[in-house]
Amino acid sequence: MKELKFEDAKATLSTLIDLAVAGEPTVIIRDGRKEAVIVSFAEWEKLSKAPSFAEVLLGFPGEPGDIPRRSRKPARALRNS
Numbered sequence: 001m002k003e004l005k006f007e008d009a010k011a012t013l014s015t016l017i018d019l020a021v022a023g024e025p026t027v028i029i030r031d032g033r034k035e036a037v038i039v040s041f042a043e044w045e046k047l048s049k050a051p052s053f054a055e056v057l058l059g060f061p062g063e064p065g066d067i068p069r070r071s072r073k074p075a076r077a078l079r080n081s
Contacts, residue, residue: 006030
């Protein structure tokens with residue numbers, strides 16, 4: 001993914017839009033921080049329609065007994081044993 005300073009992005013906005021439509025997003029950096037990403041509208045629509053993790057879990061078609069009970073040990077303790 002291409003990164004560009006804000007000042008340079010302003011000067012080449014038309015080109016950045018063409019690149020986004022062609023499938024190459026650009027990260028805009030302002031004051032040394034990543035502030036925004038230019039993506040095509042089609043890509044933005046796909047990303048904005050993605051379900052949240054909670055929605056995915058709530059849509060689980062199984063029964064409560066289908067999911068194994070969690071261990072009382074934290075995952076870190078399980079990895080170290």
